[in-house]
Amino acid sequence: MSLPGAEERHAAEIAYWNGPAGERWVSRQETQDALLAPAGEALLARAAVRSGKCVLDIGCGWGGMSIELARRVSPGGRVLGLDVSAPMLARAHELQPPGLPLEFVRADATVYPFAAGGADLLFSRFGVMFFGEPVRAFANMRTGLRRGGRVVFACWRELAANPWLMLPLEEAYRHVPRLPEAGPEDPGAFSFAAPQRVRGILERAGFVAIDLEPVALSLDLATGRGLESAVATAVSIGPAARALEGQPAPVRSAATAAIRAALARHKAHESVPLDGSIWIVTAVNP
């Protein structure tokens, strides 16, 4: 059996975000927005966008960040939110407030014909780790940036630096088989965890002044709604959810009980705060 090539891996990611997983993400939109708010705030602070600027939000999902960016670039600026997922973009259109300078487009960032040199900022919160050919994708996205335009995006550091995902996974592994180890070039949530890989991708795509800043976060798995909410999140997203997928009901419920017991040890009032860690990556189009 031959290993899947970059194109097949890329197609699998696009199918993933357009299939039941995309629907599941959308069903959790409000919770996800609350959970990931600290990452969004840190990223928006680094992006420091002002009125009049033109921003590309890559892998924008349901556009929570795009909407916030569009408020900040008004008046005079504009935001293009680009995503490959039909369910995510359907929700983006529902959430889009009238009157903002914001447009959503369904497209693959690897090949989308960006208006040449039109944008001041290439922005993304966790939307650029899923490309089968990341150098090609970033080189293509660079065509949309003006000379001197900036890149600011967030990606996850390694799993071990993210106990909010690691803890549920370790508990799940007491009951279910381990997930296949991802290859170093495989797209996925942790594919940009290694700084030297990210630097190499951006350099080869033609960017300069590349910097990765580690940012520590406290993420409330319960989003202020108690232990059961934290458990629901832990089994719905991230690697624990992938490990539990397709497992028989008794196995799932044993794993869920183990996750519940572990999370209960971190409960503080109605919150379950756990550490997370991201890179905020910045670069410049020369």
Ligand SMILES: C[S@@+](CC[C@H](N)C(=O)[O-])C[C@H]1O[C@@H](n2cnc3c(N)ncnc32)[C@H](O)[C@@H]1O
């Ligand atoms: C983890 S979600 C992040 C969504 C959003 N940025 C947020 O922070 O809520 C990753 C997004 O990247 C999108 N995506 C994956 N591959 C893509 C591609 N090749 N081109 C454009 N978007 C892509 C997915 O459809 C998904 O909406």
